[in-house]
Amino acid sequence: MAEEEQGSTQILDADREVCVEVRNLWKVFGPNPRQVVEDPELRNASKDRILQDTGCVVGLRDVSFEVRRGEFFVLMGLSGSGKSTLIRCVIRLAEPTAGSVLINGDDIVPYDDDKLGELRRSTTGMVFQHFGLLPHRSVLDNVAYGLKVRGVPEAERYERAQVYIEKVGLKGWEHHLPAALSGGMQQRVGIARALTGDPEILLLDEPFSGLDPLIRRQMQDELMDLQAELQKTLLFVTHDLTEALKVADRMAIMRDGEIIQIGSPEEVITNPSDSYVRQFVQDASPTKVLTARSVMEQPPVLLYSWQGPKAALQILRDANVDSAFVVARKGRLLGMVTVEGLVRLIRRRGTRLRDALDPDLATCSADAVVEDLVPMVAASRYPVAVVDEDERFLGEVYVSTIIATMIREQEEEEEEEEEKASVEQAEVVDEDTGVTREDSSPTGDSGEGAKS
Numbered sequence: 001m002a003e004e005e006q007g008s009t010q011i012l013d014a015d016r017e018v019c020v021e022v023r024n025l026w027k028v029f030g031p032n033p034r035q036v037v038e039d040p041e042l043r044n045a046s047k048d049r050i051l052q053d054t055g056c057v058v059g060l061r062d063v064s065f066e067v068r069r070g071e072f073f074v075l076m077g078l079s080g081s082g083k084s085t086l087i088r089c090v091i092r093l094a095e096p097t098a099g100s101v102l103i104n105g106d107d108i109v110p111y112d113d114d115k116l117g118e119l120r121r122s123t124t125g126m127v128f129q130h131f132g133l134l135p136h137r138s139v140l141d142n143v144a145y146g147l148k149v150r151g152v153p154e155a156e157r158y159e160r161a162q163v164y165i166e167k168v169g170l171k172g173w174e175h176h177l178p179a180a181l182s183g184g185m186q187q188r189v190g191i192a193r194a195l196t197g198d199p200e201i202l203l204l205d206e207p208f209s210g211l212d213p214l215i216r217r218q219m220q221d222e223l224m225d226l227q228a229e230l231q232k233t234l235l236f237v238t239h240d241l242t243e244a245l246k247v248a249d250r251m252a253i254m255r256d257g258e259i260i261q262i263g264s265p266e267e268v269i270t271n272p273s274d275s276y277v278r279q280f281v282q283d284a285s286p287t288k289v290l291t292a293r294s295v296m297e298q299p300p301v302l303l304y305s306w307q308g309p310k311a312a313l314q315i316l317r318d319a320n321v322d323s324a325f326v327v328a329r330k331g332r333l334l335g336m337v338t339v340e341g342l343v344r345l346i347r348r349r350g351t352r353l354r355d356a357l358d359p360d361l362a363t364c365s366a367d368a369v370v371e372d373l374v375p376m377v378a379a380s381r382y383p384v385a386v387v388d389e390d391e392r393f394l395g396e397v398y399v400s401t402i403i404a405t406m407i408r409e410q411e412e413e414e415e416e417e418e419e420k421a422s423v424e425q426a427e428v429v430d431e432d433t434g435v436t437r438e439d440s441s442p443t444g445d446s447g448e449g450a451k452s
């Protein structure tokens with residue numbers, strides 16, 4: 001049944017229209033950038049070699065990906081990996097050297113200035129890391145500014161601006177100047193400004209990087225709420241893994257101008273494409289990332305509401321289990337029965353399985369993260385039942401699985417502590433022998449010799 005379920009979600013996803021499609025995109029900075037793309041040898045050379053031979057910096061190398069309508073898509077990678085260049089190329093704030101960018105199926109690379117202007121006004125909105133607000137204009141004017149440029153009459157633009165000011169929680173601040181606002185509030189103005197034009201696609205380049213962690217988490221929550229409400233397509237840049245894992249429907253990991261992995265946070269965590277990604281994700285806490293879908297199992301037996309108690313008891317005994325979930329037609333979960341409950345029912349000469357149901361049942365959705373299941377299993381004797389929106393049974397999560405995930409996490413933390421401790425100790429030894437790290441040869445630190 002779980003397979004059927006997953007199958008149907010995949011079909012739904014595939015049905016969803018592609019909103020932004022980037023195909024074989026290159027961005028090369030420097031003199032005569034096209035030579036790099038066109039020369040078959042240079043194209044495949046390393047970034048360093050290209051710089052040496054041509055003076056050109058490769059910003060993006062043959063990047064392809066799709067963003068579906070309504071998707072929260074995250075570009076993530078270390079500094080200099082090409083995230084900003086890519087998001088800027090999507091609306092041609094940077095000019096692609098080669099390749100195409102299709103927005104709603106239309107390649108915008110050949111667009112002239114008029115068409116490009118129209119696209120930016122009507123279809124896309126952009127939020128930058130450093131807010132980019134007009135310092136001498138009020139919050140209201142900042143938010144309404146894009147509409148003014150588009151020639152929307154004053155009353156209408158203030159009315160629309162007001163709607164988004166309230167949506168981002170800035171009611172009461174309309175007439176203040178940006179300088180009177182905290183960083184988080186200024187970024188809310190940035191988001192409201194981008195939303196006021198009612199763009200289909202919102203591009204955000206590290207919008208929360210300048211904020212302290214608590215405010216940052218709050219802003220992430222708010223953006224996710226806004227996304228759920230407004231159903232925009234989001235292209236979001238971050239170099240923060242925790243942020244990416246939290247907000248992304250899917251994420252692309254970039255290195256040296258290339259995308260090296262695309263997948264859901266869960267896919268990236270459980271199946272990193274190479275050691276670079278693995279290094280990136282090894283700090284992520286599994287209980288915060290793994291969802292019920294990925295840790296659930298199929299129970300050895302499942303009972304059906306139309307089965308009689310004696311048959312059910314026989315099935316449980318044959319399978320050597322004490323309890324089982326009971327489903328009605330179409331797989332709708334009814335509850336749990338135990339051997340004990342069945343025996344009691346049979347003694348009472350009961351005939352309906354429903355009368356033996358134990359109401360003490362914990363359920364969760366397939367997207368619930370393991371961390372949130374902990375209090376449930378602590379309070380319940382049974383595994384947690386995973387159900388879909390229609391209460392259909394998808395699988396079960398055992399208490400032992402949850403504990404194992406937590407232990408794995410703890411062990412990893414302890415290993416890290418031990419590693420840290422041994423490094424510190426090694427430093428003390430160095431001091432004792434009078435040989436500090438700085439004294440030793442620089443190659444000795446990273447070479448094989450350093451390990452012995």
Ligand SMILES: Nc1ncnc2c1ncn2[C@@H]1O[C@H](COP(=O)(O)OP(=O)(O)OP(=O)(O)O)[C@@H](O)[C@H]1O
Pocket residue numbers: 029030057058059077078079080081082083084085086239
């Ligand atoms: N205008 C430019 N001229 C020359 N090289 C550039 C220019 N803009 C970006 N680059 C280069 O392109 C590469 C990608 O830069 P980009 O700013 O896109 O990285 P990023 O992933 O956004 O990094 P960060 O996290 O620091 O913002 C880098 O090597 C950078 O030096």
Ligand SMILES: [Mg+2]
Pocket residue numbers: 083084085
């Ligand atoms: Mg950047």
